[in-house]
Amino acid sequence: MEDYLEAILDIANKQKRVRVTDVSLYLNVRKPSVNSAVKKLKAMKLLKHEKYGDIQLTERGEKLAEKILQKHNVLFNFLSEYLDVPKDIAAVEACKIEHNISAETLKKLSDFIDCIKNMNFQKS
Numbered sequence: 307m308e309d310y311l312e313a314i315l316d317i318a319n320k321q322k323r324v325r326v327t328d329v330s331l332y333l334n335v336r337k338p339s340v341n342s343a344v345k346k347l348k349a350m351k352l353l354k355h356e357k358y359g360d361i362q363l364t365e366r367g368e369k370l371a372e373k374i375l376q377k378h379n380v381l382f383n384f385l386s387e388y389l390d391v392p393k394d395i396a397a398v399e400a401c402k403i404e405h406n407i408s409a410e411t412l413k414k415l416s417d418f419i420d421c422i423k424n425m426n427f428q429k430s
Contacts, residue, residue, distance in 0.1 A: 308374050308405055309333060310343045311352065314361055315371035324361040377404040380416055388422065
């Protein structure tokens with residue numbers, strides 16, 4: 307479900323409307339999978355959606371999606387910038403890790419990155 311929230315937020319930030327088709331293409335999944343996820347997220351009051359209409363995150367859904375996206379970005383940047391993992395691999399792996407990393411570990415990783423930045427870390 308987190309992937310769907312993150313996708314909806316990212317699409318909404320790039321274009322005015324978010325449709326089932328947009329999410330399907332973005333995540334490379336079939337429309338019935340999107341419809342199923344949308345129903346679940348709607349039941350959880352994380353988004354609004356009328357049949358054949360646009361998908362809109364609720365305030366709560368948007369906050370949760372932003373948190374997920376922040377996790378993804380921290381992990382992606384660490385993997386790609388500091389460990390020199392190729393960006394396509396870093397994107398996939400950050401997505402896998404973001405669903406399992408604890409808030410405490412993420413905070414420590416963020417603090418570590420800030421420490422490295424303050425030391426003017428240079429890749430060799």
